[in-house]
Amino acid sequence: MAFTLTVNGTSHTVDVDEATPLLWVLRDVLDLKGSKYGCGSGLCGACTVHVNGVAVRSCVTPIASVGDSKVTTIEAIGATEIGKKVQDAWIELDVAQCGYCQAGQIMSATKLLEQTPKPTDADIDAHMTGNICRCATYNRIRAAIKLASGQPVVKEA
Amino acid sequence: MTHHSTSASRRTFLKASAVGGGLLLSFRLAPLGSAEANTPDAAINAFIRISPDNIVTIAAKNPEIGQGIKTSLPMIIADELDVDWKNVRVEMANFDPDRFGVQSAGGSTSIPRNWDMLRRVGAAGRQMLVATAAKTLRVPESELTTNSGVVTHAASGRAVTYGQIASAAAKMPVPDLKAVALKDPKDFKVIGHSAKDVDGPKIVTGQPLYGIDVAVPGMLYATFEKCPVWRGEVARANLDDVRTMPGVRNAFVVKGTIPEGEMTLSGGISGGVAIVADTWYQALAARRKLRVEWTTGPHASQSSKGYAAQAAALAKQKPVMSIRKDGDVEAAFKGAAKIVEASYSYPFLAHACMEPMNSTARFQDGKMEVWSPTQNPGNGRALIAKTMGIAEKDITINMVRAGGGFGRRSSADPIIEAAWIAREAGAPVKVLWTREDDIRHDCYRPGGFHTFKAGIDAQGKLIALTDHFVSFGNDGKYAPLANMGASVFPADFVPNLEFGASLIPLGTPTGPLRAPGSNALAFVFQSFLDEVAHASGQDPLAFHLNLLAERRVQAAAPQGQPGAPTPPSFNFERMRAAVHLVAEKAGWGKRTLPAGTALGLAYYFSHQGYVAHVAEVTAAKKGENGIGQVKVNKIWVAADVGAHIVNPSGAINQVQGATLDGIGNLLAQEITIANGGVVEGNFDTFPLLRMNQAPPVEVHFIKSGNNPTGLGEPALPPTLPAVANAIFAATGVRVRDVPLNKVSKGGAAV
Ligand code: FES
Ligand code: FES
Numbered sequence: 019m020a021f022t023l024t025v026n027g028t029s030h031t032v033d034v035d036e037a038t039p040l041l042w043v044l045r046d047v048l049d050l051k052g053s054k055y056g057c058g059s060g061l062c063g064a065c066t067v068h069v070n071g072v073a074v075r076s077c078v079t080p081i082a083s084v085g086d087s088k089v090t091t092i093e094a095i096g097a098t099e100i101g102k103k104v105q106d107a108w109i110e111l112d113v114a115q116c117g118y119c120q121a122g123q124i125m126s127a128t129k130l131l132e133q134t135p136k137p138t139d140a141d142i143d144a145h146m147t148g149n150i151c152r153c154a155t156y157n158r159i160r161a162a163i164k165l166a167s168g169q170p171v172v173k174e175a
Numbered sequence: 176m177t178h179h180s181t182s183a184s185r186r187t188f189l190k191a192s193a194v195g196g197g198l199l200l201s202f203r204l205a206p207l208g209s210a211e212a213n214t215p216d217a218a219i220n221a222f223i224r225i226s227p228d229n230i231v232t233i234a235a236k237n238p239e240i241g242q243g244i245k246t247s248l249p250m251i252i253a254d255e256l257d258v259d260w261k262n263v264r265v266e267m268a269n270f271d272p273d274r275f276g277v278q279s280a281g282g283s284t285s286i287p288r289n290w291d292m293l294r295r296v297g298a299a300g301r302q303m304l305v306a307t308a309a310k311t312l313r314v315p316e317s318e319l320t321t322n323s324g325v326v327t328h329a330a331s332g333r334a335v336t337y338g339q340i341a342s343a344a345a346k347m348p349v350p351d352l353k354a355v356a357l358k359d360p361k362d363f364k365v366i367g368h369s370a371k372d373v374d375g376p377k378i379v380t381g382q383p384l385y386g387i388d389v390a391v392p393g394m395l396y397a398t399f400e401k402c403p404v405w406r407g408e409v410a411r412a413n414l415d416d417v418r419t420m421p422g423v424r425n426a427f428v429v430k431g432t433i434p435e436g437e438m439t440l441s442g443g444i445s446g447g448v449a450i451v452a453d454t455w456y457q458a459l460a461a462r463r464k465l466r467v468e469w470t471t472g473p474h475a476s477q478s479s480k481g482y483a484a485q486a487a488a489l490a491k492q493k494p495v496m497s498i499r500k501d502g503d504v505e506a507a508f509k510g511a512a513k514i515v516e517a518s519y520s521y522p523f524l525a526h527a528c529m530e531p532m533n534s535t536a537r538f539q540d541g542k543m544e545v546w547s548p549t550q551n552p553g554n555g556r557a558l559i560a561k562t563m564g565i566a567e568k569d570i571t572i573n574m575v576r577a578g579g580g581f582g583r584r585s586s587a588d589p590i591i592e593a594a595w596i597a598r599e600a601g602a603p604v605k606v607l608w609t610r611e612d613d614i615r616h617d618c619y620r621p622g623g624f625h626t627f628k629a630g631i632d633a634q635g636k637l638i639a640l641t642d643h644f645v646s647f648g649n650d651g652k653y654a655p656l657a658n659m660g661a662s663v664f665p666a667d668f669v670p671n672l673e674f675g676a677s678l679i680p681l682g683t684p685t686g687p688l689r690a691p692g693s694n695a696l697a698f699v700f701q702s703f704l705d706e707v708a709h710a711s712g713q714d715p716l717a718f719h720l721n722l723l724a725e726r727r728v729q730a731a732a733p734q735g736q737p738g739a740p741t742p743p744s745f746n747f748e749r750m751r752a753a754v755h756l757v758a759e760k761a762g763w764g765k766r767t768l769p770a771g772t773a774l775g776l777a778y779y780f781s782h783q784g785y786v787a788h789v790a791e792v793t794a795a796k797k798g799e800n801g802i803g804q805v806k807v808n809k810i811w812v813a814a815d816v817g818a819h820i821v822n823p824s825g826a827i828n829q830v831q832g833a834t835l836d837g838i839g840n841l842l843a844q845e846i847t848i849a850n851g852g853v854v855e856g857n858f859d860t861f862p863l864l865r866m867n868q869a870p871p872v873e874v875h876f877i878k879s880g881n882n883p884t885g886l887g888e889p890a891l892p893p894t895l896p897a898v899a900n901a902i903f904a905a906t907g908v909r910v911r912d913v914p915l916n917k918v919s920k921g922g923a924a925v
Contacts, residue, residue, distance in 0.1 A: 035421060042454060058857075093381045112375065114372055116579045148865075152527060153579060157872060160866070
């Protein structure tokens with residue numbers, strides 16, 4: 019079936035089965051490899067993208083449900099002011115280990131800061147707990163969110 | 176732009192041996208010709224290219240799995256080459272051990288194995304540049320100095336950049352690596368200074384980088400369904416139904432080649448059904464229609480319940496094998512003022528790398544090319560050669576950044592699957608596992624059971640210790656990584672000691688998981704020692720400093736079946752120093768903590784690293800013998816991994832990650848076997864640590880005067896016992912069986 023969707027400001031028509039998750043349309047049809055597959059079941063957040071301004075798990079979002087919504091992925095989040103700040107903070111604090119989860123972390127963190135410009139630790143816990151980091155870079159993810167939001171952060175090294 | 180010469184002299188391969196510390200440099204330092212490398216830069220040696228505008232490209236030789244080695248190994252070269260890190264670009268090396276030496280990631284070996292060698296590689300490059308500058312400037316080499324990629328002749332005020340003379344330098348003879356002059360470490364400018372991950376910009380912008388992102392022209396996608404039971408084979412499958420599904424190009428049965436008795440994932444290809452389609456989702460959708468009838472062997476009757484019953488029976492008998500025997504334990508127990516006895520257990524664990532297993536392969540004109548997020552490309556190449564009859568010279572393995580490794584990607588199974596399916600499909604194929612495939616077809620951290628008995632004398636000294644280790648293995652041989660060495664601490668520090676083992680037959684592959692062996696042994700030994708400390712009436716810190724005060728048995732006396740490699744000369748003074756420091760940083764004995772909050776101490780020597788942890792935990796007792804909510808408030812770590820921390824930023828990240836990984840292990844991770852297969856399948860049943868469970872981890876390094884050693888692993892082992900000991904201090908409930916949600920025999924929840 020043909021679906022027309024807008025990804026990072028560009029309209030695309032794709033011919034896929036209606037049950038195909040958005041993640042696989044992005045990765046394998048549109049060749050946007052930034053959103054990652056971690057669990058396929060909405061349990062890890064590696065595939066997080068924004069659909070009409072809402073952070074969703076693209077692995078459990080069928081393409082048929084996307085319609086003409088606006089999809090933003092990690093590849094374009096740096097074009098937003100907050101997204102760019104988050105990416106810069108991630109680099110500044112050298113957050114990544116393997117880095118595989120970080121696209122999803124950044125998409126979730128950007129959404130958090132859009133909603134809560136100065137998040138507390140409790141806000142971060144509540145908002146980021148759906149994003150697993152197997153390398154457990156959680157100390158730095160927390161610090162980078164604070165740095166991106168202009169809160170004081172002690173640099174470790 | 177000058178092309179560097181490919182004359183015979185440049186092709187003289189350097190083979191140095193027995194340098195300084197007795198290391199063997201068994202690699203050729205020759206560069207690729209510039210045509211081969213496809214660049215106008217001058218190739219100084221296999222690792223170093225320099226462009227006319229002084230940009231230095233350094234090859235990262237070992238697989239990057241999140242341990243930061245793609246950044247830290249080139250830093251070592253850059254420092255001795257004497258260039259600024261900001262002018263360095265890093266490029267993944269080809270898999271070519273003749274040229275680069277050992278290329279694998281595992282056992283925290285990359286730094287100790289490469290430290291001296293890569294310093295010499297950088298210094299050799301610098302020496303060639305200095306010699307070239309001497310010729311160009313017509314001055315003696317001794318009058319030249321280097322700094323930031325510039326050679327300066329101070330007397331005449333003249334200078335040349337490396338970039339200006341690189342193509343000439345590339346034609347100089349390669350110096351003897353044994354004889355090159357190394358920097359005085361006090362002059363290091365790159366080593367010891369935090370550098371950011373070289374792939375950071377790509378990571379945060381979502382550029383293709385990982386194995387799962389590899390794209391090859393004409394590539395198809397595959398999913399591969401294997402039998403839930405090890406070495407099971409397809410009896411029947413509804414391939415015709417599957418083949419009619421949209422996008423499916425091919426579906427076929429693979430007959431397994433794994434030899435009987437093989438208990439690793441690198442012995443052959445598993446039997447199963449491969450489905451090849453235009454997109455991975457189509458392959459997956461078709462797989463949902465797949466119905467397979469399996470032929471399973473004897474392993475299908477195995478279960479975790481069965482293992483526990485066998486363990487209980489074995490623990491009541493004498494150990495079948497002796498691991499070590501010192502003094503006379505029976506006599507010592509008779510004379511002891513106090514006896515402590517306890518049994519411990521820990522489960523099988525999966526690796527659950529964030530990036531599920533995958534590999535991409537192309538078979539063309541008799542040659543196999545593979546792209547894989549692997550920790551051990553050599554293992555993959557060997558398995559393809561053995562299983563598919565392709566000569567090793569016709570196999571190319573490209574190392575791709577991996578979304579986590581933890582030991583899992585040392586196994587070659589994703590590589591052989593991709594290679595096999597690509598050849599059969601007649602097209603390049605990416606094989607990608609589902610998360611469920613990944614959890615259910617792992618080489619697991621083996622579970623284990625320990626029964627301890629300790630004797631304490633009237634002065635509170637530990638005088639006797641026995642451990643009956645009930646582990647897994649077949650025909651009297653330990654399953655992979657299910658062994659225990661003769662030198663596990665406190666061996667050597669207790670005059671009367673016996674370690675013995677008995678084995679439960681196992682039908683599930685096992686393998687290395689971050690800090691293999693130590694990740695379990697630290698928990699049981701350091702927890703039991705905490706029990707002994709409390710029983711002796713001493714504060715655990717005082718007890719341990721006492722225990723670490725003198726070696727009471729001179730040489731390890733391994734007996735029976737050889738266990739894990741004996742750690743090279745455990746230096747108890749380094750361990751003591753780490754324990755001291757961590758206690759001081761955590762305010763051990765100095766802070767008043769609220770009721771229900773307490774500290775726990777543990778330490779462990781593994782992978783040549785000395786690491787001590789203090790955990791602060793708030794926990795409540797629940798019911799008779801259970802615990803309620805557990806909150807780890809903070810962990811302090813003191814680590815001695817030698818004189819130099821190559822990249823402090825990366826090192827702290829590793830220590831924090833390894834420590835938090837240990838909390839994840841402790842809380843709720845467990846692989847359960849039923850009917851020979853693994854029950855858990857995704858993160859709902861095999862939960863990884865999450866943000867709200869991750870405490871701050873404060874890291875301190877002790878820079879002792881020793882060669883630097885690796886850091887990917889040694890910070891994990893002390894975590895579990897430190898937290899478990901803190902739980903005891905807070906609640907009086909001893910955690911003897913992990914994961915923690917098992918302690919709830921008294922009705923606990925975590
Ligand atoms: S891959 Fe979508 S939540 Fe894990
Ligand atoms: S950095 Fe590896 S999973 Fe997060």
